[in-house]
Structures are given as structure tokens and as C-alpha cells.
Amino acid sequence: MHLPDIERIILDIVSSRTPRGWMVIDRNCRVVYANQSVLELWAKKPEDILYKSLPDVLHNGRKKDIAGNYLCPAVETLETGTEFRESEVALPGRAGRSSVWCLANTYLHLDDDGRPGFVTANYVPIEKFKSMEKELSSINLHIIKAFAKAIGARDTNTKRHVENVSALMVGLAEHLHCSAEQTALAYLVGVIHDIGKIGIPEHILNKPGRLTKEEFDIMRRHPLIGAEILQEIDGFATISEVVKHHHERYDGSGYPSGLAGEDIPFLSRMLALCDSYDAMTSNRCYRSPLSVENTLEEIRRCSGTQFDPVVCCSFLSFVSIHKNLSRKYQGAHGHGAGRPAE
Ligand SMILES: [Fe+2]
Known part of the structure; x- marks a missing residue:
């Protein structure tokens, strides 16, 4: 030859x-x-x-x-x-x-x-996320996935939102040079952060349109409901705290506890950003998604009030570097910065 x-x-x-x-x-x-x-x-x-x-x-x-x-x-x-x-x-x-x-x-x-x-x-x-799940083999990922599936069965928007937020959490954790263990935890809390929505009535969860004040008050119970579910699982005390505080704001005006600054668990501060980013770039029946540029501008505007400025700075640089990745998040649903929180 x-x-x-x-x-x-x-x-x-x-x-x-x-x-x-x-x-x-x-x-x-x-x-x-x-x-x-x-x-x-x-x-x-x-x-x-x-x-x-x-x-x-x-x-x-x-x-x-x-x-x-x-x-x-x-x-x-x-x-x-x-x-x-x-x-x-x-x-x-x-x-x-x-x-x-x-x-x-x-x-x-x-x-x-x-x-x-x-x-x-x-x-x-x-298969990035397959390897992430291997990191979690020591804890019962199957239980968590079953919970996530239960939410997804009730609300397809939340299912997509959960997938998007967990992917953003991993990317941000890696960008922050978190350890493999911390990155796996970031993935896990991304998957389960809205688990408390299991306890929110169907007509509020899937309401087409804006929620009334009374409905918001009910929706705002989901971090506490989620924390209560998770604290029943052995070894989930930290995770339960992270979920409980994922709607706190850096300036102390969030819920459920009104925690401020570094009193808010670090992963909760990361979640607040990833959650809002996905919400703003997603379709709602009553509004179109914001462009990535406008979303980043809004996040920048809320740095130091809604969001931890240090995490915010890292998030902006992470999203800018992986801007092509951010297109993945079009079409999902969640909670928004500068918008009525759910
Ligand atoms: Fe939430």
C-alpha cells in the first residue's frame, strides 16, 4: 500500500x-x-x-x-x-x-x-452532567430526581427552569474555581431549589398571566416548604438552608427571612443570580424574554441591592464568556430580577 x-x-x-x-x-x-x-x-x-x-x-x-x-x-x-x-x-x-x-x-x-x-x-x-452526577453518588440522587420529576409532572415550565438553573450553577461554580464537591452541590441545589412548588396549588402554579398579591404571597411560601421537605432527609441540613434562602436579597429585602449580605448562604446567593437570569431570558405568556444584553444590564443594575456584588461580577463575566451557552436558556421559566418574585 x-x-x-x-x-x-x-x-x-x-x-x-x-x-x-x-x-x-x-x-x-x-x-x-x-x-x-x-x-x-x-x-x-x-x-x-x-x-x-x-x-x-x-x-x-x-x-x-x-x-x-x-x-x-x-x-x-x-x-x-x-x-x-x-x-x-x-x-x-x-x-x-x-x-x-x-x-x-x-x-x-x-x-x-x-x-x-x-x-x-x-x-x-x-457528557458533562453525567460526570457531575457521579460526584453525587454518595447522596441519594435518585430521591432528588424523583422530587424534580414530581415538580416537572405538574409544571413543564418549572422542569425546564430547573434544568437551566442547574446548568448555570455548574458553569458559575466552575468559573469561581469551586472544588469538585462544591460544584456538585451547586448542581444539586440547582435541581432542587424549587422543590417547594410541590406545595403550591395548581391554579397558582400554572396560572396564565400575572399573579395577584394574594397569589404571590402563597407562591412565596415555596422556599420554606422546600426547606421543610429537605430537612427530613439525613445529611441535607445545609442543602435545606440553601433552598430556604434562595429568594433572599443582598440588601435584606428578600424572603422568607430578610437575611442580608454574607448571612445569606453562598450557594443561595449564586442561585438568586442563576434563577433570575433564566427567568428574564425566558418566555412568559404575558411578556417576551429580555435579550441577553438587557438581562445582563438589569443584573448589573441590581448588583449590591438584589445580588451579591462579588458573585454578580463573576456571573457577568461567566455569562459573557459563555454567551453562546446562554442561548440554551431561552424558553424556560423562573423568577425575575426587578420583577415580582414568585
Ligand atoms: Fe424559587
Whole structure:
């Protein structure tokens, strides 16, 4: 077998039979090669992507987010020379509606004059949240999932909200360099923070439209109901406290206890942000979702009053870096910053 044959075989395997997505962009960010796995990752046909600008295909023409961070590792490598090695990145999913966590590698190829000519990139999806659940094997995740399922069975909006908030909590915890144990806990409280909604009457929980003051008063019992349920489980005292205080505000004007500042458990302060972010970027029957830009502005405005300013600063930088990830959260439901809390 001649060497060119071997190269052709390798190229054939890379292009059509590996789960790892391979792509090459030229110096103008145009996609000049994409294998089958890349096409499947973004549900594109070759004509949707080939010889088109990658930022146009994936990010509406943008290379960077509002904080100046690159949205795509391949483009970053082309423009800065920084290569990625098995780096965790969140890439847009199909039709830009969800994200896919991947390990990314990028390689810069210089032309004969030493200028950037091409970037080769490869991506392999990782089951990030499966590994997160392994961290939780010591506690009874099945019970928690059953609770979450029970809420989801009553209210599909809450189910989506819970999924979104737990994903945001993990991302923020990692951004804050929390330990693996703390990150797993962040995931867990994201999953169960609204468990007290089990105790809220159906007609209030699923009411199409704004709640009356009396209905809000009932809805506001859910952190306490959740805490009471969880404190019955051995080893859940801390988690119960976090859930109890996820609607406290940094300035002390929240509920149920009116705690302020660092008296509010740290994970509760994280939850308040992730919860509000998802609520504001989500559809409600009585209003459209806010844009990501307007949501970040609102969060910035509430820093130091509703939200812990330090956590807020980290959250803003986390969301800016993973702006493509944030699109995942369109279409869910929760509680809002600067809005009547539920
Ligand atoms: Fe809540």
C-alpha cells in the first residue's frame, strides 16, 4: 500500500467515521473543510457551512461577545495564535437553541511567510452532567430526581427552569474555581431549589398571566416548604438552608427571612443570580424574554441591592464568556430580577 493510499484512508476515517468533529477555517474565517461529525453537531448540510464565514454561520457574524471574549476557539486561534488543547468549551447546538459541551483542540498553520494561514479544529462532545452526577453518588440522587420529576409532572415550565438553573450553577461554580464537591452541590441545589412548588396549588402554579398579591404571597411560601421537605432527609441540613434562602436579597429585602449580605448562604446567593437570569431570558405568556444584553444590564443594575456584588461580577463575566451557552436558556421559566418574585 502506497503512502498516498494510507493518507486517503486516514482522511476517509477522519472525515466520515470518527465521532470527533474536524473543521478547517482559512485566514478569512471561512470554513474550507468540515467532516460529517461537525455537520451533525450543528445539523448543517455541507452547503450551509462550506466556504461561509464561521462567525456568520454560528454567531450572527460576531466573533466576540460584549466583554470582548471570542465566541469560537478556532477564530480565537486564528487571530491570537493561542491554541487549545482538550479545553472545555460550550459550542452552539443545533439551530443555536442549545449548547453542546465539547473538548476542543485547535492548531494554527502558518503560510510560507509565517502568517496565519489556516486553523484546524476538532471537537468531541462530553457528557458533562453525567460526570457531575457521579460526584453525587454518595447522596441519594435518585430521591432528588424523583422530587424534580414530581415538580416537572405538574409544571413543564418549572422542569425546564430547573434544568437551566442547574446548568448555570455548574458553569458559575466552575468559573469561581469551586472544588469538585462544591460544584456538585451547586448542581444539586440547582435541581432542587424549587422543590417547594410541590406545595403550591395548581391554579397558582400554572396560572396564565400575572399573579395577584394574594397569589404571590402563597407562591412565596415555596422556599420554606422546600426547606421543610429537605430537612427530613439525613445529611441535607445545609442543602435545606440553601433552598430556604434562595429568594433572599443582598440588601435584606428578600424572603422568607430578610437575611442580608454574607448571612445569606453562598450557594443561595449564586442561585438568586442563576434563577433570575433564566427567568428574564425566558418566555412568559404575558411578556417576551429580555435579550441577553438587557438581562445582563438589569443584573448589573441590581448588583449590591438584589445580588451579591462579588458573585454578580463573576456571573457577568461567566455569562459573557459563555454567551453562546446562554442561548440554551431561552424558553424556560423562573423568577425575575426587578420583577415580582414568585
Ligand atoms: Fe424559587
